Amino acid sequence: MSSAKLFATPLLVLATLSPVYAQETAAPAEATEVAADAAAPAEAAAPAAPAQPTGIALEIAAKPDHKTLANALTAAGVSDKLAGQPFTLFAPTDQAFAAVPQQMTDWLMNPGNTESLAKVLTYHVVPGRVTSEDLFAKIKAGGGKATLATVEGETLTFTEVQGNIKVDGTQGSSGFITQPDVEQSNGNIHVINGVLMPTLG
8 A cells, every 4th residue: 555545634835925005196186087097997907806715615714723724725726616515524623634644744745646635635525514413313324324425436434432423534544523513604514633534546
């Protein structure tokens, strides 16, 4: 098995903003009107600002213990996908990502492995709004086990352990839900204490 098939943590993304300074100068009213008319077409042609994350992506970006996940979602282009239909995200904390072997981190940080990073992230997402109540009900109906298909394509397995929900991925990866049902306008977030891994080719 390749070492790339274990755990991964994402690439940090930094943005630098430069302040823009404007100088105010007095001008005759007539000249000001002409300048305003001339500037109007240029303003109309200005490119639109990039869309800001909403719902699930915005909540993750605002949480102080999910900086790694937020940066990873942006780096892999997954934030945009989370702005649409309802989804449920099983969100690893920074502490969960910190437990990932550095060798795996370095591998996924390689710009050539962005597709694999996106696979890891979408393995934490299932379609629809799934609550913890839904999960407990599915586990009970399944005789102690439930599975859900992820956006990545593979399944996650859910069991109840001493009243807590455990989530299992492939390759022995797992985590427990530590904060359930962080409801959003376009879905639901369950905070987990482990990073789940799909099968990486």
